[in-house]
Amino acid sequence: MIVAIEQAFERGLVTLPWMDAGTQARAQAKARGLSNMVGYPDRWRDYSQVKVERADYFGAVVAASRAELAREMQKADRPVDRQEWLMPVSVLNAYTNPLTLEMAFPAAILQPPLFSIELPMAVNFGAIGSIMGHELTHHFDDEGSTFDETGALAAWWTPAARAGFDAAASCVVSQYDAYEVLPGLRVRGKQTLGENIADAGGLNTRTRPMCDG
Ligand SMILES: [Zn+2]
Numbered sequence: 001m002i003v004a005i006e007q008a009f010e011r012g013l014v015t016l017p018w019m020d021a022g023t024q025a026r027a028q029a030k031a032r033g034l035s036n037m038v039g040y041p042d043r044w045r046d047y048s049q050v051k052v053e054r055a056d057y058f059g060a061v062v063a064a065s066r067a068e069l070a071r072e073m074q075k076a077d078r079p080v081d082r083q084e085w086l087m088p089v090s091v092l093n094a095y096t097n098p099l100t101l102e103m104a105f106p107a108a109i110l111q112p113p114l115f116s117i118e119l120p121m122a123v124n125f126g127a128i129g130s131i132m133g134h135e136l137t138h139h140f141d142d143e144g145s146t147f148d149e150t151g152a153l154a155a156w157w158t159p160a161a162r163a164g165f166d167a168a169a170s171c172v173v174s175q176y177d178a179y180e181v182l183p184g185l186r187v188r189g190k191q192t193l194g195e196n197i198a199d200a201g202g203l204n205t206r207t208r209p210m211c212d213g
Contacts, residue, residue, distance in 0.1 A: 001128070001129055001132060002036045002038070002103070002132050005125075010032075013027050013031070017164075018164020020158050023157050023161040030139065030149035034103060035100075035101065035102050038105050039106070042083055049067055050064055087104060087106055091106055092106075092108040096135045096136075100151055101149075103139075105135075114131065115127060130203050137197060140197075169193060172189065172193060175196075176192055
């Protein structure tokens with residue numbers, strides 16, 4: 001499903017009138033280089049050194065904190081572990097890591113009503129598929145797009161393509177600025193822009209702006 005969505009995204013890229021061929025080629029390279037983590041990690045985190053006593057809550061918190069600190073400290077001076085999951089598999093969520101060009105879909109989110117092997121694929125694409133598209137789009141939203149195909153923070157868009165992106169994004173900002181959450185309280189579209197671009201992109205699996213003109 002993710003591969004199909006990535007391919008649809010790539011087909012959309014080449015239809016963007018404001019994106020020049022050079023930027024398109026790099027965006028395609030970036031989309032093709034993304035790695036997907038699905039379900040659960042190949043290697044489970046080892047908690048065998050964490051001693052937990054049912055009658056000692058404070059001691060359990062300290063032991064867990066110690067183990068986590070030691071795990072983090074061990075990363076120093078080592079290459080990035082690209083197999084590491086930043087979210088437990090029991091969390092009903094998904095994430096994108098712009099630095100490592102990854103998307104992760106923990107087991108907890110791959111359940112009904114979002115996904116089931118029993119459901120017609122059209123239903124799955126309409127449910128978990130839109131979330132896959134959402135995470136994919138994050139790699140190209142107002143923040144994700146500032147990371148290039150190696151995960152480095154870099155100005156890899158031509159100024160003209162960036163101006164086209166900003167013009168399209170301003171439509172999304174205006175759309176969300178108009179939403180009144182409570183009487184007199186509106187969404188600040190600029191602040192929620194990345195999520196809104198990801199939502200629109202995820203449903204569209206094309207990268208067309210939401211409004212014309
Ligand atoms: Zn998001």
